[in-house]
Amino acid sequence: MADPARSGVDGRPWLRFLARRLGVALVIVVGIAVVNFFLLHLAPGDAADAIAGEAGTGDPEFLAALRRRMGLDQPLPVQLGYFLWRLASFDLGYSHRYGQSVASLILERLPATLLLMATSIALAVAGGVALGVTAARFAHTRLDRAISLAVLFLYATPVFWVGLMMILLFSVKLGWLPTGGLYDVSLGLRGLAHAGDVALHLVLPALTQAFFFLAVYTRLVRASMLEVLGMDYIRFARAKGLSEIRVAFRHALRNALLPLVTMVGMNVGTFLGGAVLGETVFSWPGIGRLMFDAVFQRDLNLLLSILVLSSVFVVLANLAVDILYVVINPNAELR
Amino acid sequence: MTSLLEVHGLDVALRGEPDRRVLRGLSFELRRGEILALVGESGSGKSVTSLAITGLLPPALAVTVGRVVFDGQELTGMAPRALRGIRGRRIGMVFQDPMTALNPMFTVGDQIGEAVRAHEPVSRAAARARAIELLALVRLPDPSHLVDAYPARLSGGQRQRVVIAAAIACRPELVIADEPTTALDPTIQAQIMALLASLQAELGLAILLITHNLGLVAQAADRVMVMYAGAKVEEARVADIFAQPLHPYTRRLLAATPRPGHGHPNRRPLEEIAGLVPSVLELPPGCPFAPRCDIAGPACTQREPELAPYPDGAAVACFHPAA
């Protein structure tokens, strides 16, 4: 049997683990690119039409040049190669409408979405843990049933609709919060005051986005906690004279959090998808809103670029979650 | 010698249904430094006893009648916070399954250390040092490295030693060991019992040893209490009970225990006790053992016998005890 005295993190297995994970991530990214390539070719007309698209340049010379550049006269596999190469060098094309390269356009809008997403996830996790732990502690009582009922409603509510209703209540009727946007340009605020203004604008969108996942996480934490609280090591912890709070948070929650971490990783893609709706409702200047505009403008190139980038982001997020899981759980194997 | 632990007429029943009792009028005493064994089959109420003493009963059960007194303080009805002060510090507990008693997410040192820090204001470093001492005390190898190991790396016997270390971390006066060796291999069982015996001698512990294994009782205990269907049916000094068991159930238990070296030429087959342990919630009238008893008489199915005192602190609840 392995020497029980040696524990903790060892160098080599970690490197192998990371290398393997990165390898898998890379394969998936290539897969995504291939899927995108075929989506591009799914559109009626050829790819150059799609890319030139709404820019309105029916200019045949431009189109011919574009076709050559994209290698549309070449066989399909060669085209795929060009496509992958361009993707790898972050060449996503140029947008006439916005007057900048698509890559820089997306990068400009990305921080707003990340801010919204991070805040939403944080709210959902914090709320989910609080409600889930409470529900588990008072399992099968009226409080537990009330929480379950509330959670059911949150789960079934359409995100975009509840966003509109929140705007109606808190902005239109009560006037407490702004109706949309990232910040109030007309105020010309700087520094801390500006941050405060952004925070104010962040409240409703982040809350709205968080509702659905709050429901998911509450259920998950409750179920995990109930399972863990029945374990022998909980009884042993109590027998040592530890307080209930310590038992719940240190012993029970730590174990119950593992499925939560995995779940959050799986949800990143859904968060991004929901961002399209949320940012539209709240006029939030992120990539979700950009996508909506792209649909409106029939800008296929922009649409696909956002899709690819979002997918890559999901891959990175999953990677981060995998690493986090292994860090939290000393018993996890570094596969 | 003063009593360390006194249990008077303890009833434990289903919460909200005081008539459905799982423990019926249990009384006993445990003196300082004494090892009292509590013997019975599953369903006899022996585990419930240990949980009831320390206030760790599951939500479905509750103490309805009776008192538990520890060193002059009444534990029944004590405020939870005060009870927590006693639990772990003055009464340590060792549970049956070492594989599940330790939290897989924390190191061995953490889990012993927290037993210390729950009751004494020491720093983490000091608690860790104490943990190393305790690991040595329970005879685990290389304690200064083992203290940072996770439970998954340890064998069953090693984990049980860790559990014992945590149980004695604050030098308690009483250790309740609920089937401490049942989940272990026979060779390891002997080692753990030897450890408990030596710790008892070194630290002057009183031990309430709960088990169904009479072999262990013979080795380790000073006195024995036999339980059946939620009540005590016999109590005596160990030597006495093995020499001359008075209650028919005790006699059958001893006959059913494999014992080495006895009567090679004419090996007696293990004698079973016919029938099943009754559900303690649905007892027939009279002595609960009557249906399975070979010497049951007419009185045995009418009234339940009470505990009658015998010399040397023994007691039997039977209408026809072997004299």
Add this chain to the structure above:
Amino acid sequence: MARHWSLLVGGAILLAVGLMAASAGLLFPEDPFTMVDQPLLWPGAAGMQLGTDAMGRDMAAELFHGARVSLLIGFASTGAAVVVGTVVGALAGYYRGLVDDVLMRLTELFQTIPQFMLAIVLLAIVGPSIGTIVAALAVVSWPAIARLVRAEFMVISEREFVQSCRVIGMSDARIMLTQILPNALPTVIVTATVLVATAILMEAGLSFLGLSDPNVMSWGSMIGTGKDQLREAWYIVAIPGIALLLTALGLNLFGEGLNDALNPRLRGR
């Protein structure tokens, strides 16, 4: 009775919505797109029980016709997803090895691309109609079912009665269809019920963004066009939203009730 309340309440809600959808043609025979009265009439005014929208259309008619679309798209897309997902999952879970690896990589790939975004892109390319929306939602939803079915097949195929079928020489297809699938079905049905709710909400989201079949009325598009009137005529947004909420709620309750009924082992969590 009380134990099955989820099933009953959920079922009742679904029945109500179903009746709405079924009776739409009878109660509101005219095209819901036609203007019937002044625009922006509040519910109750001038005999319009649910008022009129910005184009003077009857909200009640829109609501009832919208029910049809939601239910149709929800059930059709989930049905397709279940078929595809079950086939993929069954093959992966039964044969394992290389088949499993390949199919799982494919599933993983689809699960990495954000679902809703993919649906948007697909519809932007081929143009939204009831058929394409059903297809797009099916494409996006099948991986979840595949994962589930794979897990079930992996577990069930280890059971003794399946092994004995193999021993007596039953063909693989026969084993999968007649032995394993019926045992996996309860879990699939429960998941599918909740998936219908998700599909309905996704369709509503797509319609809200303008990606709905322009020839039919959808709850999502009602909200989408109504959001400009949020300040004054907020009932235009509220009413279809509540309908969506109740429908999704009903489906979830029904699914929970089914789960309790079909998987008694898991009850009492």
